[in-house]
Structures are given as structure tokens and as C-alpha cells.
Amino acid sequence: MTRLHHLPFSPWSEKARWALDHHRVSYETVQHVPLVGDMRLRVLLRKPRGRVTVPILEDQGQIFPDSLSIARHAEAIGTGTPLFPAEHATQVQRWHQFSEELLNAGRGVFALKQADDVQAAQAALPRKLHPAVRSLLAPVARQTMNLFVAKYRIRDSERSHRPVLERLLEGLATVLSDGRQYLVGEQLTYADLAVAPALQMVRPVDKRFMPVGPGGRKAWSNDDLAERFPQLLAWRDALYEAHRS
Ligand SMILES: N[C@@H](CCC(=O)N[C@@H](CS)C(=O)NCC(=O)O)C(=O)O
Structure with a gap:
């Protein structure tokens, strides 16, 4: 049995799914519910304390507790071109x-917006709810987001998430400015699979490829960054079209 515990809209889970799919590993999925699902993960990981996260892969009794170890395992058991070529390790x-x-950094920016801004918290609630109910539930949404903020100690470096995000995006734009299709070498590697989904917090990729999280495209987009770095989104979108059909 090969089973992936994941959060469909999370870029970390997307990295693991993409690697598994690239290597044509078949697996079933179990959807994690943020915070509420932690107990199940604790049992699975035999980890009573400390932070537990998805993705986690169970394969024939073995546990792979994060996206990188899952991708490496997919490479070991699957088929297809290597994502970790030895010469580019x-x-x-x-x-x-x-x-x-x-x-x-992207999670920091996103979570603080939801935790600190009533309107953002309200916008993240399901659209099918009546506006009055959404406004009633906004404080609950904010409290929940604050638990998430605490879990990832996001306030420890509250002021640095946005500048770090900008600096990293600038660095990526510099690397891609020569028009390359792949970050390393001449073919798709785990470098591309790891970085492309991380642009989800600038602007989500087309929903054919992965679902957008709570609040939809608006909540997940940082319009100023999307306008400043269109070349990064174009690179990501081309990569998805070519390799994630
Ligand atoms: N380094 C880990 C990080 C995974 C991670 O941070 N997962 C978050 C994504 S937001 C998660 O599990 N969130 C759900 C939760 O905390 O309940 C990996 O690569 O798998």
C-alpha cells in the first residue's frame, strides 16, 4: 500500500505529488485537515510532541515524512528521467x-494577512455561506489562523517575511533572466518541481493543475508581486504545461 497524506492546495504537497506522478508511482491519497488532523499524523509518525506536517508518504510500512524524502523515494522506486541527477546533486x-x-516566507505573508485582517479572514471563508454568516464567522477564522501562525512560529520573524519573499523572488528572476527553461541543466529536475509550486503565493497556477486554497485566487495572490515578476509566473506556467499534464 502506498498512501500519501496531503493537503491538496499546499505547495509542499504538490512537490511530493509531482515527483510521484513524474516517476509514475501510483498511490492513494488521504486528505489532511489543518490542525484538526495533527493527531492522526502524530500517530502515523509516532511523534507525540513537536510540529507535524504533510505531505507524508506511507509505503509498505515505511514512512517518508516530508516532500524531499518522498521525491527521493519516488526516484528510487519509480520510472522516468531522474529528478536528482548525480552530476547536479x-x-x-x-x-x-x-x-x-x-x-x-510566502506562508508568513499569507498567514499574517489572514490572522490580522478581518476582511481577509472573512474572504477566506467558503463563498457559499451567506454574507451575514461569513461576517459572524470571521473572528473564528482569524483565531484558527492564529493557531496556525503559532504552530509555525510565524510571528517570531513577523517583519522579515515580506522582504525575504521579495529578495528571493528577485534572485530567482535574475537566474531566469537568460530565458532558461530549467533551473539546473537541460532537463526537468527536482529544483524545478520544488520552486515552481512555491510561486503559488504570488499567484496560483491554473486550477487544472492544483486546487486553490481557502479564499480562492484573490486571497492567494499578491497582485503587486505578480505584476512585478510576470516572467516568474510565465516560467512556472510553461513548466506546468510541459510537464504536469
Ligand atoms: N519541510 C516540510 C514542510 C511541510 C509543511 O510545512 N507542510 C504544511 C504546509 S502549510 C502543513 O502540513 N500544513 C498543514 C498543517 O499544519 O496542519 C516538507 O517539505 O514536507
């Missing part, structure tokens, strides 16, 4: 770290 590892930093 160091560069791919660097891009993995870059992706984690980009995602953490």
Missing part, C-alpha cells in the same frame, strides 16, 4: 533549500 539541493525559504 549540489545544485538541486540548493534549490530545495531555496524553495523551503520561499515557501516559508
Whole structure:
């Protein structure tokens, strides 16, 4: 049995799914519910304390607790071109770290907006709810987001998320300014799979490829960044069209 515990709209889960799909590994999915689902993850990971996250892959009794280990496992058991070519190992590892930093900064910006701004919290509630109910539930949404903020210690570096996000996007734009299609070498590697989904917090990719999280495209977009870095979105979109059909 190969089972992926994931959050469909999370870029971290997308990295794992993309690697599994690229290597044609078949798996079933279990949808994690943020915060509420932590207990199940604790049991699975045998981790009574500390932070637990998805994606997690269970495969024949083995546990792979994060996106990178899942992608490496997919490479070990699957087919298709390597995502971790030996000759580019160091560069791919660097891009993995870059992706984690980009995602953490993006999550910081997104979560603080939802936690601190009543209107943003209200906008993140399901659209099918009556506006009056949404306005009633907005404080609950904010409280929930504050639990999420606490889980990831997002306020520890409250002021740095936005500048870090900008600096990383500028760095990526510089690298891609030569018009390259792939971050490392001449073919798709885990570097691309790790970085492209991290642009979800600038503007979500087309919903054919992955669903958008609570609040929809508006809540997940940072319009000023999308306008400043259209070349990054164009690179991401071309990569998805070519490799994620
Ligand atoms: N380094 C980990 C990070 C995973 C991570 O941060 N997952 C978050 C995505 S927002 C998560 O599980 N969120 C749901 C929750 O906290 O309940 C990986 O690459 O898998």
C-alpha cells in the first residue's frame, strides 16, 4: 500500500505529488485537515510532541515524512528521467533549500494577512455561506489562523517575511533572466518541481493543475508581486504545461 497524506492546495504537497506522478508511482491519497488532523499524523509518525506536517508518504510500512524524502523515494522506486541527477546533486539541493525559504516566507505573508485582517479572514471563508454568516464567522477564522501562525512560529520573524519573499523572488528572476527553461541543466529536475509550486503565493497556477486554497485566487495572490515578476509566473506556467499534464 502506498498512501500519501496531503493537503491538496499546499505547495509542499504538490512537490511530493509531482515527483510521484513524474516517476509514475501510483498511490492513494488521504486528505489532511489543518490542525484538526495533527493527531492522526502524530500517530502515523509516532511523534507525540513537536510540529507535524504533510505531505507524508506511507509505503509498505515505511514512512517518508516530508516532500524531499518522498521525491527521493519516488526516484528510487519509480520510472522516468531522474529528478536528482548525480552530476547536479549540489545544485538541486540548493534549490530545495531555496524553495523551503520561499515557501516559508510566502506562508508568513499569507498567514499574517489572514490572522490580522478581518476582511481577509472573512474572504477566506467558503463563498457559499451567506454574507451575514461569513461576517459572524470571521473572528473564528482569524483565531484558527492564529493557531496556525503559532504552530509555525510565524510571528517570531513577523517583519522579515515580506522582504525575504521579495529578495528571493528577485534572485530567482535574475537566474531566469537568460530565458532558461530549467533551473539546473537541460532537463526537468527536482529544483524545478520544488520552486515552481512555491510561486503559488504570488499567484496560483491554473486550477487544472492544483486546487486553490481557502479564499480562492484573490486571497492567494499578491497582485503587486505578480505584476512585478510576470516572467516568474510565465516560467512556472510553461513548466506546468510541459510537464504536469
Ligand atoms: N519541510 C516540510 C514542510 C511541510 C509543511 O510545512 N507542510 C504544511 C504546509 S502549510 C502543513 O502540513 N500544513 C498543514 C498543517 O499544519 O496542519 C516538507 O517539505 O514536507
